Amino acid sequence: xxxxxxxxxxxxxxxxxxxxxxxxxxxxxxxxxxxxxxxxxxxxxxxxxxxxxxxxxxxxxxxxxxxxxxxxxxxxxxxxxxxxxxxxxxxxxxxxxxxxxxxxxxxxxxxxxxxxxxxxxxxxxxxxxxxxxxxxxxxxxxxxxxxxxxxxxxxxxxxxxxxxxxxxxxxxxxxxxxxxxxxxxxxxxxxxxxxxxxxxxxxxxxxxxxxxxxxxxxxxxxxxxxxxxxxxxxxxxxxxxxxxxxxxxxxxxxxxxxxxxxxxxxxxxxxxxxxxxxxxxxxxxxxxxxxxxxxxxxxxxxxxxxxxxxxxxxxxxxxxxxxxxxxxxxxxxxxxxxxxxxxxxxxxxxxxxxxxxxxxxxxxxxxxxxxxxxxxxxxxxxxxxxxxxxxxxxxxxxxxxxxxxxxxxxxxxxxxxxxxxxxxxxxxxxxxxxxxxxxxxxxxxxxxxxxxxxxxx
Ligand SMILES: C[S@@+](CC[C@H](N)C(=O)[O-])C[C@H]1O[C@@H](n2cnc3c(N)ncnc32)[C@H](O)[C@@H]1O
Numbered sequence: 001x002x003x004x005x006x007x008x009x010x011x012x013x014x015x016x017x018x019x020x021x022x023x024x025x026x027x028x029x030x031x032x033x034x035x036x037x038x039x040x041x042x043x044x045x046x047x048x049x050x051x052x053x054x055x056x057x058x059x060x061x062x063x064x065x066x067x068x069x070x071x072x073x074x075x076x077x078x079x080x081x082x083x084x085x086x087x088x089x090x091x092x093x094x095x096x097x098x099x100x101x102x103x104x105x106x107x108x109x110x111x112x113x114x115x116x117x118x119x120x121x122x123x124x125x126x127x128x129x130x131x132x133x134x135x136x137x138x139x140x141x142x143x144x145x146x147x148x149x150x151x152x153x154x155x156x157x158x159x160x161x162x163x164x165x166x167x168x169x170x171x172x173x174x175x176x177x178x179x180x181x182x183x184x185x186x187x188x189x190x191x192x193x194x195x196x197x198x199x200x201x202x203x204x205x206x207x208x209x210x211x212x213x214x215x216x217x218x219x220x221x222x223x224x225x226x227x228x229x230x231x232x233x234x235x236x237x238x239x240x241x242x243x244x245x246x247x248x249x250x251x252x253x254x255x256x257x258x259x260x261x262x263x264x265x266x267x268x269x270x271x272x273x274x275x276x277x278x279x280x281x282x283x284x285x286x287x288x289x290x291x292x293x294x295x296x297x298x299x300x301x302x303x304x305x306x307x308x309x310x311x312x313x314x315x316x317x318x319x320x321x322x323x324x325x326x327x328x329x330x331x332x333x334x335x336x337x338x339x340x341x342x343x344x345x346x347x348x349x350x351x352x353x354x355x356x357x358x359x360x361x362x363x364x365x366x367x368x369x370x371x372x373x374x375x376x377x378x379x380x381x382x383x384x385x386x387x388x389x390x391x392x393x394x395x396x397x398x399x400x401x402x403x404x405x406x407x408x409x410x411x412x413x414x415x416x417x418x419x420x421x422x423x424x425x426x427x428x429x430x431x432x433x434x435x436x437x438x439x440x441x442x443x444x445x446x447x448x449x450x451x452x453x454x455x456x457x
Contacts, residue, residue, distance in 0.1 A: 006030040008444040011070060011115075013057060013078035013106060016041055017408060019428035020077035020119070021049050026430075027437055032071045035060075040414050041423060048411045057105045066112045073113065074444050075437075078106045079121040079428045103138060111145050117440055118142075120170040121428050124153050127168050138170065147172035150180070154436070156405070156429040157369050158185040162192045163405040165372040165429065171440050179443065183435035192354060192367040192388065195404035202395040203417055206383060210357060213336035214383070214394065216327040217362055218350035220339070223319045230348075231312055234361055235339040237329045238287040239309035240320060241271025246298055246306045251286045253296045255279050270330045288334050335359050342366075351385035351394065370397065370405050375425040378418055399424065407431035 007028035012020045015034040025031065034053035036042045046052045060066050080102045110118060127135045135151065142149045155166040173180065206214075224230060244251055244266045254262040260282055263274040268285030283291055289302065298306070313320055329337045338361025343353055346366050353364040356371045357379050365371065367388045374380065381396045389395050399413050399420035407430040413420040 008074040008441060009072070010075040010077060011073045011109075012053075013076065013109070014080055014102070015045055015053055016079065017406075017413070017423045017427045018045055018049055018411065019406060019408060019430045020079070020121075020433055021045075022408060022411065022430040023433035023437055024075065024077065024441075025049075026434055027441060029075065029441070032073050033069075040416075040419055044412065044414060057102060060105065060109065063108070063112050066109055070109060070113055073115050074117065075441060076106070076110060076113070076115045076118040077120075077433075078118070079426075080106055107141050107145070110142070110147070114145075114174065116174050116444065118147070118170075118172045119433065119436060119440065120172075121433075122168050122170075124166045124168045127151065127153075135168075142170070142172050146174055148177045150177055150182075152182045154182070154432050156407070156432055157190050159183070159431050159435055160186045160188055160190055160194075161405065161407060161429065161431055162190040162194060162369045163372060163429070164369045167428070167432070169432075169436055171436060173440070175443075180439055183439065190369055192370055192384075193390075195370075195401050196384070196388075196390050197398065197401055198390050200391065200395070200398045200401060202391070202393075203398065204378065204396060206394055206396065209332065209336070210379075210383075211394065213332055213357075213362060214350060214355060216329060216332075216336075217339045217364070219327065220320075220323055221341075221348040221350055223323055224316075224348060225319065226348075228316060230341045230344070231308065232341075232344060233305055233308050235312075235341065236287065236289070236305065236309045236361075237324070237337045237339070238269035238334070239306055240313040240324060241267060242269055242287070242310065243267045243271075244274065244286060244290070246290060247303055250296060250298055251282065251291060252293055255282070255293070256296060270324065272330075335361060338362070340364070349385075349387070351387045353385045354388070355383040355385065355394075356380060357383070370402075373402055373405060373421075373425040373427075375422045378421065381421055405429075407434075 009032045010024045010029045011033040012018060012031055013035050015021065015036040021031050031049055031051050034045055034051050035057045036045055036053045037056045042053050042055060054069065060069060106120065129135070139149050139151065149170060149172045151168060151170050153166050153168055156163045171180065244263060251263060254260060260277065260279045263282055264276065266274050268274050268282065269287050272285045274282050274285060290298070335357065340361050340363040342363055342365045350364060352367070354367050354370055356363045363371065370382050384395055384397060386392060386394050399417055402421060402424045403409055403413060406424055406427045408427060414423055
């Protein structure tokens, strides 16, 4: 069978699992170069796409090396590493040593190779980073090379895929962007059911303690009277029965002054008395969110959450007290003592929801979208409630199902589940890229000269 004609050639920097490759290949593009330094992903990329990627982009360290090693191409794609700009990281940005400066590598390659188009992807926080200066620098540098540039945020759920994952996309063209329009959103609602595999085999059981915590919060939901509006704020059960001061003074303030007796007469987590205890003993009975040294005064948001939790407890103690006595949440790790009900108005059956164990607590969401995939540890993989899992049991979403959330269903994933989840959490959603690339690359036609290159498939 004849191969379809190649419409354009592209390169895939920081290639990971190849989300950009999948999207651009579908539009008739040919990958001619990729770079990925993580050995497992590097090997897997070759297996999936027939290109052996370059390893460390920093080793493309001069214009000569770039000119020699990177074949001519029409489109450059790059999801440059986002930790330097991510809310979760320290936000050092361009100063994040070499990693923060990887944008400048992209810039160097664009300036030497001058492809007609580019698509860059990053976390949306890059647009706010340093009060917008970081994004302004990026755009100004790219415009300085002659590109017209536009930036827009998009998420897979706007295209019918059940994952909320907003990302910032920078597109650029040497031919101007008059003919380009960002893709319009899909109106239809999404459902997690669309990515579930009926014959999914959970590769790992949910640990006993996690199941107990889910049962505990499930019981909390079913005990709550229908007339009681459940909190929109995070539920911190350790604040139930607690009375320690958090407004005019705080436990860390008393400890800093070596005056533990100031806490006599108050109760710590779950109401445990602080009377006549040493600072060390008191520390164990104060919730971790209120016991950090240096946290002499609590920020307004924290004071508000503590106040709201205590008020909620006091107005609902009739049904919460027996729940506390039955489950004794203080026996569980602190993250299991917290619960986020992101399903306001939804049915109060925990097994109808998608759950995620986070440092901030167990989060329950309606099965409309999955939580945004992050470079997860195994414990953060979304858990499907028994009534929506299709297997009749609570279970983790499989790597294959998470791949569907990234529109990467057709490729092979890393063998280790941990590596697969992590790479999927870093990947770009292929459907979103396709929706952007389709109008952006519509006028690209097959290149006349066909520069052969050892790395091209
Ligand atoms: C945000 S992810 C991009 C994922 C990719 N767009 C995808 O669809 O899977 C960034 C990737 O860049 C890789 N990376 C980070 N620093 C690198 C470097 N100096 N050279 C090559 N690859 C690098 C990481 O291993 C990671 O896979």
